[in-house]
Each structure stands twice: as C-alpha cells, then as structure tokens.
Amino acid sequence: MHALWPRVQALHPQLWRAVCGYELNHAVREELLQEVLLAIWESLPTLREPDRLLPFVLRIAHNLGASHVRSETRVPTPVPFDEAVHDVPAPAAADCARTQWLFQALAALPLNLRQVQMLQLEGFDYQEIAQMLGISPENVGVRLHRARERLKALSRQEDDDGL
Amino acid sequence: MDFDDMLKGAWQGEILPAATGRLAHLDRRVRRQRWRHRLLRALEVALTVVAVLVFGHALASGRLSPSHWLLLPFYVVFLPGAWLFILRGPRRAAAGLAQSAHDYARLRIVQLRTGLRDLWLARVTAWSLLAYSIAANVAVWLAGDGDWRAAALLLLGLSVAWALAIAGYGGRRRRVLLREYRAMKGLADG
Numbered sequence: 417m418h419a420l421w422p423r424v425q426a427l428h429p430q431l432w433r434a435v436c437g438y439e440l441n442h443a444v445r446e447e448l449l450q451e452v453l454l455a456i457w458e459s460l461p462t463l464r465e466p467d468r469l470l471p472f473v474l475r476i477a478h479n480l481g482a483s484h485v486r487s488e489t490r491v492p493t494p495v496p497f498d499e500a501v502h503d504v505p506a507p508a509a510a511d512c513a514r515t516q517w518l519f520q521a522l523a524a525l526p527l528n529l530r531q532v533q534m535l536q537l538e539g540f541d542y543q544e545i546a547q548m549l550g551i552s553p554e555n556v557g558v559r560l561h562r563a564r565e566r567l568k569a570l571s572r573q574e575d576d577d578g579l
Numbered sequence: 580m581d582f583d584d585m586l587k588g589a590w591q592g593e594i595l596p597a598a599t600g601r602l603a604h605l606d607r608r609v610r611r612q613r614w615r616h617r618l619l620r621a622l623e624v625a626l627t628v629v630a631v632l633v634f635g636h637a638l639a640s641g642r643l644s645p646s647h648w649l650l651l652p653f654y655v656v657f658l659p660g661a662w663l664f665i666l667r668g669p670r671r672a673a674a675g676l677a678q679s680a681h682d683y684a685r686l687r688i689v690q691l692r693t694g695l696r697d698l699w700l701a702r703v704t705a706w707s708l709l710a711y712s713i714a715a716n717v718a719v720w721l722a723g724d725g726d727w728r729a730a731a732l733l734l735l736g737l738s739v740a741w742a743l744a745i746a747g748y749g750g751r752r753r754r755v756l757l758r759e760y761r762a763m764k765g766l767a768d769g
Contacts, residue, residue: 428595429594429595432593432595432596433590433593436593442596446596450605450608453605454605454608454609454612455676457605457609458609459676459677462677463677472677475676475677475678475679475680475683476676476677478680479675479676479677479678479680479683480676482680482683482684482762482763482766483687483759483762483763485758485759485762511588511589511592512592514585514588514589514592515589515590515592515593517589518586518589518590519593526765526769527762527765527766527769528765528766528769531680531766534590537586537587537590538590547679548679548680549679549680549681550678550679550680550681550682551681564582564583567582567586568582571582
C-alpha cells in the first residue's frame with residue numbers, strides 16, 4: 417500500500433461531492449467513487465508533491481467524472497413535496513432539498529461551467545482552479561460568473577414553479 | 580440568505596454515506612481487474628499460438644485442406660480485431676487521469692478517435708469477411724466437393740457470428756465513445 421493512501425481516505429467526503437456533481441443515481445455514484453479510488457490507487461506513485469494531494473485526487477475525480485458524464489441528466493427534475501405530510505418543512509428537510517436541488521442544477525450545466533463551480537464550492541481560489549483545469553484565472557472568472565448566473569436562473573425558475 | 584452562502588451550505592450538505600466495505604471492495608476489485616486482464620491476454624495469446632501452429636504446420640507440411648484455405652482469412656480478420664479490443668482497449672482510459680482537465684480532455688479526444696477508428700476498422704473487416712465467405716460459398720457450392728462445402732459452411736457460420744458480435748458490441752461501444760467524445764470536445768474547446 418502507498419504511504420499516502422491513509423490520507424486519501426480522509427479525503428473521501430470531497431471525492432464524494434465531486435462524484436455527485438457528475439451522477440445523480442445513488443448506486444452509480446458509489447460505483448463511480450470506486451472507479452475514482454481505483455484510479456487514485458494506481459496513480460499515486462506518479463504524485464511528485466505530497467502536499468498537493470487534494471488537488472491531485474480531485475483532478476482524477478473530475479477527469480473521470482467528465483468521462484462518465486451522462487447525457488440523460490440534462491434537465492433537473494423538481495423535488496417532490498407532499499403537503500399532506502409536511503405542513504412546514506423541517507430545517508433538516510429543507511437543507512436536504514436544497515442539496516438535492518443543487519446537484520440537479522449542476523447536472524444541467526455544461527461541463528466547463530460545472531467543473532469550475534464545483535471546485536469553487538469546494539473552497540479553491542481562482543489560481544488553484546486555473547491550475548487544476550489548465551485554463552487562465554481570467555477564464556475561471558468568466559466561467560464562474562456564467563455558472564452562477566445559470567444557477568440563479570434555475571433557482572428563480574424553481575421558485576416560480578413552486579408558487 | 581445570500582445566494583452564495585446557500586450554494587455553499589447545499590454543497591457541504593452532501594454527506595458521504597457510511598462506507599459499506601468500500602475499501603475492502605476496492606482491494607478485491609483491483610485484484611479482480613488485474614486477473615481479468617491477465618486472463619484475456621492469456622486467452623488471446625493462446626488463440627494466436629494455436630492459429631500459428633495449425634496453419635504453420637499445414638503450410639510447412641504442404642497438406643493444406645479446404646478448411647485451412649477457407650479459415651485462414653477468418654483468423655486474419657479475427658486475431659488483429661481481438662488484439663485491438665482486448666489488449667489496447669482497457670489501458671486507454673487510465674493514462675493521463677492526473678493531468679489538468681484541459682490536457683486530459685485533449686488526450687482523451689485522441690484516444691477516443693483511435694477507439695472509434697478501431698471500431699470502424701473492425702466493422703469494415705467483419706463485413707468484408709462476410710462478403711468473402713458468401714462469395715466462397717457460392718463458388719464452392721457451384722464447383723467444389725463435400726469437404727470444400729463443409730469448410731465453406733463453417734467459414735460462413737463463423738463470419739456471421741463475428742459480424743453479429745461486432746455489430747452488437749461495436750454499436751453499443753460506439754454510442755458510449757461518441758457521447759464521451761462530445762463531452763470532451765466541449766471541455767477542450769470551451
């Protein structure tokens with residue numbers, strides 16, 4: 417086993433979120449996460465800077481996710497809401513619905529906008545995102561702006577539909 | 580709540596499900612994948628060696644039967660096709676995964692083009708083989724004797740099976756490759 421493998425295990429939550437951005441089906445997400453872990457396992461000996469482990473594993477996750485991308489997840493499906501059961505949504509349920517909405521909305525974004533948005537949500541700055549994606553920081557800014565506008569539009573649409 | 584805060588909260592809200600033996604499965608999966616790859620390679624090498632021995636022996640001894648003459652083209656088509664799918668295919672996707680998304684997309688586009696060209700080649704050779712076997716059957720049934728006819732029918736059966744297998748597998752594989760190709764093209768151009 418590679419010396420860095422235990423540190424990879426601590427990064428599973430980040431890898432899981434990256435995987436969720438490319439696949440909505442839970443069972444397929446698990447499968448894709450396994451594929452990502454397998455690729456990391458095989459690629460770890462090529463890592464030259466151990467301090468850059470998180471960007472390294474996320475690059476692999478995003479590259480595999482892009483290869484995996486499904487054409488059928490273009491349109492977000494509305495989150496079902498049963499008024500008979502829920503008079504006022506509990507905070508936890510509302511958070512869960514927001515998370516579900518976010519990943520459905522991300523699935524509707526083109527790959528080049530989606531990757532930038534996901535990395536920004538993971539906490540990377542423009543420079544780091546630019547390095548990970550192989551584009552300029554200015555391009556990152558442009559893509560982020562577009563991604564955010566699209567997400568806002570989808571959010572407004574969701575609100576309108578809910579009224 | 581601010582829209583960005585809402586997005587961040589929703590992003591962080593995606594919790595990793597409890598690991599149901601994920602790592603144990605992974606270890607097993609690595610081993611299984613390696614064994615599968617070795618098995619396929621061994622199978623392909625065995626098929627090649629058998630073909631070379633059978634045809635080499637027949638050529639060396641000068642005792643070429645009708646089945647040798649008729650099955651030789653099948654092996655000429657089948658073996659390179661099998662080598663392309665079994666030995667070249669599985670290793671393609673792993674290369675370059677740790678590169679930046681842009682570099683990976685460009686590399687993957689080249690790999691996908693090669694994959695699509697291999698599929699096209701396999702389809703063309705399978706249909707050519709089928710056409711050859713039909714022509715051979717017509718000729719043999721007009722002018723050949725019992726041995727030639729039996730060998731020609733065997734060739735026809737193998738060619739039809741190979742063409743159907745390539746059409747089924749190749750069609751599915753082509754759709755997958757094209758879908759990924761379009762996604763990668765969008766990434767590389769965008």
